[in-house]
Amino acid sequence: MIALRRVGGVLKRTRFDLFVYAALLVFFGVTLLGGTLNTADVAYFGAYVMIWGLLALALNLQWGQTGLFNAGIAAFWGVGAYAAAMVVTAPALPGAGIPGHWGIDQRVFPTVAGVSTAFFVAVIVAAAAAAFLAFVLGIPILRLRADYFAIATLGLSEIVMRVFVKNLQGVTGGVYGFGGVPRPFEFGFDVWKTELSYFALLAVVLVIAFILLDRMSRSPWGRVLRTVREDEDAAQALGKDTYLLKLQSFVFGAALMGISGAFFAFWLRGVYPPDTQFTAVDTFAVWVMVIIGGSGNNRGALLGAWIYLFLEYVTRRAPDWFHLTGDLGIRIFYFRLMAIGIVLILIVLFRPQGLVPEEKGVARRPRWTW
Amino acid sequence: MVTQDERPILATVGVTKSFGGIRAVDRCSLSIGRGTTTGLIGPNGAGKTTLFNLIVGLYAPDEGTIALLGTRIDGLPPNEIVHMGLAKSFQIPREFRRLTVLENLLVAHPRHPGEHPVAALLGRRRLWDYEETLRTKALDVLSVVELSPLADAFASDLSGGQKKLLELARALMTDPQVVLLDEPIAGVNPTLTRKLLSVIEDLRAGGMTFFMIEHDMDVVMEHCDRVIVMHQGHSIADGIPEEVRRNETVLDAYLGG
Numbered sequence: 001m002i003a004l005r006r007v008g009g010v011l012k013r014t015r016f017d018l019f020v021y022a023a024l025l026v027f028f029g030v031t032l033l034g035g036t037l038n039t040a041d042v043a044y045f046g047a048y049v050m051i052w053g054l055l056a057l058a059l060n061l062q063w064g065q066t067g068l069f070n071a072g073i074a075a076f077w078g079v080g081a082y083a084a085a086m087v088v089t090a091p092a093l094p095g096a097g098i099p100g101h102w103g104i105d106q107r108v109f110p111t112v113a114g115v116s117t118a119f120f121v122a123v124i125v126a127a128a129a130a131a132f133l134a135f136v137l138g139i140p141i142l143r144l145r146a147d148y149f150a151i152a153t154l155g156l157s158e159i160v161m162r163v164f165v166k167n168l169q170g171v172t173g174g175v176y177g178f179g180g181v182p183r184p185f186e187f188g189f190d191v192w193k194t195e196l197s198y199f200a201l202l203a204v205v206l207v208i209a210f211i212l213l214d215r216m217s218r219s220p221w222g223r224v225l226r227t228v229r230e231d232e233d234a235a236q237a238l239g240k241d242t243y244l245l246k247l248q249s250f251v252f253g254a255a256l257m258g259i260s261g262a263f264f265a266f267w268l269r270g271v272y273p274p275d276t277q278f279t280a281v282d283t284f285a286v287w288v289m290v291i292i293g294g295s296g297n298n299r300g301a302l303l304g305a306w307i308y309l310f311l312e313y314v315t316r317r318a319p320d321w322f323h324l325t326g327d328l329g330i331r332i333f334y335f336r337l338m339a340i341g342i343v344l345i346l347i348v349l350f351r352p353q354g355l356v357p358e359e360k361g362v363a364r365r366p367r368w369t370w
Numbered sequence: 371m372v373t374q375d376e377r378p379i380l381a382t383v384g385v386t387k388s389f390g391g392i393r394a395v396d397r398c399s400l401s402i403g404r405g406t407t408t409g410l411i412g413p414n415g416a417g418k419t420t421l422f423n424l425i426v427g428l429y430a431p432d433e434g435t436i437a438l439l440g441t442r443i444d445g446l447p448p449n450e451i452v453h454m455g456l457a458k459s460f461q462i463p464r465e466f467r468r469l470t471v472l473e474n475l476l477v478a479h480p481r482h483p484g485e486h487p488v489a490a491l492l493g494r495r496r497l498w499d500y501e502e503t504l505r506t507k508a509l510d511v512l513s514v515v516e517l518s519p520l521a522d523a524f525a526s527d528l529s530g531g532q533k534k535l536l537e538l539a540r541a542l543m544t545d546p547q548v549v550l551l552d553e554p555i556a557g558v559n560p561t562l563t564r565k566l567l568s569v570i571e572d573l574r575a576g577g578m579t580f581f582m583i584e585h586d587m588d589v590v591m592e593h594c595d596r597v598i599v600m601h602q603g604h605s606i607a608d609g610i611p612e613e614v615r616r617n618e619t620v621l622d623a624y625l626g627g
Contacts, residue, residue, distance in 0.1 A: 215493055220476070220484030220501060227466050227477050234464035237426060239452030239480040239544060248487045296468075361470045361522060365502075369495040 016355050017293075017303040024306060036321060043195035047267055049309045050202040054260035056289040056301035057213055058253040063287075064295035064358070065217055066249040067229030069150035072137075072157030073286050076254040078271075078278030079133050080126035080261025082165060082172055085181045085271045087122035092178065094170050101173040119184045123262045130258025131251045133160070138250045142243060145232070154280065166273040177272035181265050202263060206302075209256065214298050215366055216252075223363040225249055226296075288340060292347050294354025296362075303356055307343070312336050377440070379404040379579050380425070380456075380548050385434035385444075386603075387417075387424055394420040396603030397434070402548070407570065407580040409590040409611075412600035413624055418583045419461060421600065422550050426458045427451045438548065453480050457546035461553050461583070463533035465540075467526035471517055474525050474536060475508040476501075478543035508543065515539045515569060531558040535566060542573070549573075551582035555589060567593055591615065599623065 031037040055073060062068040086102045094100035109118035141152040165172050172178075184201060187193035216222055227235040228242050228249075235242050265271050285308060293304025315336035319329035347354065378401035387395040395417040402408050410418050423429045425436055427448040436444040443451050466474050476482075482504070483489060484497045512518045515535040520528065528536060534554060541549050554570070555563045567589065574580055584590050590597060590611060597614040599607040601623040607614050614620055 212491060216487060216490040219490035219493060220482050220497070221487055221490035223469070223473055224477055224482070224485045226469055230466040230468060231464050233428070234460065234466065235477075236448045237428070237452070237458055237460070237464075238478045238540065239449045240477075240485075241447075241449050245485075252487055358468065360524065361473060363473065363476075363501075365498045366493050369493055369498055 017299050020303055020306065020355075024310065038192065040192040040195040043192070043199035045309075045313055047195070047199045047202045047263075049305055050199075050206045051260050051264045051267060052286065052289065052309060053206055053302045053305040054209055054263070055257055055286045056293065056305045057209060057298055058256035058260065059286050059290050060295060060298055060301035061213060061217070061225075061256070062249055062253040064290060064297070064301065065222060065229060066225045066246060067146075067232075068142075068246060068250055068253075069146055070153050070250070070253070071150040071280070071283055071287075072153030072155075072160075073257055073283040074274075074278045074280060075157030075160040076130040076134060076257035077261040077264065077282065078161050078165060078273075080130040080258025081265040081271050081278070082261075083129040083258070084122035084126040084262030085178065085265040087125050088116070088118045088182060088266070089178070089180055092173075099169040099174040099176060101178045102171050115184050119266070123259055126258040126262035127255040128258070130261065131255040134251045134254030135247070138247050142246045142250060154283075157283070158274075158280065161274050161278050165278075172273070173271075175273060177270060177276070179270035181269045181271065183266050183269070198267065205259075205263065209259070210298060210302070213256075217298060218363050218366065220363060221248075226362070288344060291354060292343060294356040294358065296358030297354070297356050300354050300356035300358075304354070307355075308340060311339050311343070315339065377404075378402055380436075380438055380581065382421070382425070382436045383434055385421070385424055385431045385436060387420055387429055387431050393603050395424060395431075398600070398604045399434075400598050400605050400608065402579060402581050403596070404547075404579055405574065405577050406595040407574050407582070407593055409594035409597045410581065410583045410600060411585070411587075411590060411597060416600040416623075417603040418600050419552055422458060422552055422583065425550060426456060452544055452546075455545070455547035456550070457541035457544045457548070458550040459534075459537035459541050459552060459554060461556070463530075463537050465525035465528070465533050465536055467524065469525055470522050471525055471528065471536060472505070472508055472512065472521040475511060475539055475543050476504055478540040479504055479508075480544050511539050511542050514542070516565065531562040534558050535562065538566065538569065546578065548579045548581065551580060551584075553583050553585065555584065555586060563589075 028037070028042050032039065032042060055077060059070065059073060062070045087104055089103040090106055091103035092098065092100045104118070106116065106118060109116050109121065111117070137156050141149060141156070144152055166175055168174070183194060183198055185194060185197040187197070224235070224240055225245060227240065228245050232242050271277070289304030289308045290301050291304070292307055293302065294300025315333050318324060318332050324332060381401040383399050385395055385398045386393065398417070398421060412418055420429070424431050427443065427446050430445050434444070435442055438451070438454055438456055441454070443454065466477070469477070483500060489497055509518065509521065512521055515538060517532060517535055517539065520532065525533070525536060538551070538554065555566055558566060570580055571593065594611060597609065597611050598605050599614060599617070599620045606623060607617045607620050
């Protein structure tokens with residue numbers, strides 16, 4: 001126990017996330033060179049992690065900084081994904097056994113440097129749609145505190161996805177969803193090029209989102225959001241319009257979740273309603289990422305996404321790698337639930353603030369001002 | 371020192387607030403003169419803290435009016451009332467635990483132009499220059515309450531007495547005209563108590579108005595220009611400390627007559 005605490009003390013003083021990234025780099029480097037994995041595999045997985053990284057960053061703004069217990073991430077993510085998917089695909093009319101869905105005739109979007117501007121529009125529309133949903137839902141439910149707010153977001157998110165999205169037959173493709181969503185860069189049979197270019201695009205998006213969010217959390221706005229998290233009444237007594245601050249944080253976070261949804265739809269090349277995608281399980285996965293990584297710290301939130309999804313990835317691929325057959329081969333994927341549970345318990349016991357905890361005195365002047 | 375003939379800076383008329391069947395504050399009327407320190411005393415459950423919460427807007431009164439500098443403030447949200455120059459310290463310190471002491475002061479400043487998401491995103495130089503001016507001011511306030519060495523400590527690491535000082539410092543950062551103090555020295559050691567009271571005395575001399583709930587009679591007698599006694603939701607006596615001390619009704623209320 002004491003030894004564990006000492007280890008915890010050492011970890012507290014180091015940039016823990018860099019160790020994890022170095023380890024991941026070594027792991028993927030070795031498996032790539034050894035031929036166990038190919039470039040397309042790794043790029044596909046990396047892009048997927050970064051999509052979740054955007055969600056973790058968004059939740060970190062809402063929960064880590066503002067203390068908003070958003071249990072309805074799936075709806076903002078899903079609405080963003082559906083909105084983006086409709087912008088980049090042509091409409092489909094209902095036919096025999098096909099519910100059909102909305103879309104836009106792709107000829108209206110000019111192509112710039114070989115990439116359709118539809119993708120750019122789709123990301124904006126996704127952000128706007130999710131932000132609008134957050135705004136409309138937030139006005140009534142942001143009056144609720146803590147767990148009541150959590151229940152309201154969870155309920156509303158399930159209603160949005162399971163009642164509306166799933167049943168708007170001619171709009172969303174109903175229970176079938178719809179495929180045929182393209183990627184911004186397509187290279188036909190050169191799958192690795194398609195995957196790697198998408199990975200690179202997401203890396204750029206994630207870095208931009210991270211820089212902007214970190215700038216915002218280190219600003220006086222980020223600081224006042226933390227007062228709402230710490231003690232909303234006291235913040236009000238100091239003259240803060242906490243309702244407005246919560247709304248701002250909720251809407252901004254939701255917009256980012258919508259953007260994540262857009263990239264998820266391109267990545268998956270389709271959108272499918274619950275129970276396939278956009279369920280409460282997805283919401284809780286984001287929560288686990290933020291708690292493991294360290295709520296209140298953007299670096300922590302990203303780290304949590306990598307750790308969570310790496311555990312999932314390893315257990316999914318283990319039967320192939322280790323030639324596991326029979327029962328174990330089938331069941332090892334479910335071992336991830338146990339592994340994540342154990343990690344979560346250890347974190348809560350020995351490092352409740354997460355692997356990369358919130359910094360002290362977060363607000364500081366950025367290096368670059370104008 | 372008695373300034374009852376001046377226009378009151380803060381006045382309540384017939385303020386009433388019920389919780390279920392209990393009238394916590396019952397037709398309470400009182401007024402506070404500018405630049406004075408007024409004590410609010412009364413037995414437990416007399417409605418003192420409820421009255422404070424009504425004045426700062428945490429509760430809306432059922433009946434009656436509250437005016438600050440002649441402007442009605444009853445029914446306004448707390449954040450708008452703070453902007454009009456009224457600050458309150460909490461009875462139990464409500465520090466922002468995982469913010470540093472300095473940050474606790476910085477956030478107390480009203481109308482910070484940087485507390486907006488768009489401003490935060492743009493991060494203009496102007497805004498950060500404003501922040502630096504504010505930081506200087508916060509450090510000044512911290513040195514007034516002698517918390518400067520703890521500027522970068524988490525507020526949760528302060529002692530009980532230091533948290534009381536932080537409460538006062540935070541109220542001062544809002545540039546208030548009137549400060550409501552809810553038991554500012556309860557649980558504070560004698561040395562810190564003297565410190566706190568001398569800070570209050572200096573600020574009052576500089577024109578600030580104080581209205582404080584306090585149970586320590588020696589402090590009330592020595593530091594208040596005027597004392598208001600509350601009992602069962604309304605004010606039963608009002609005057610200079612000497613008068614109130616001899617008032618029969620007050621003695622009855624305290625001794626359970």
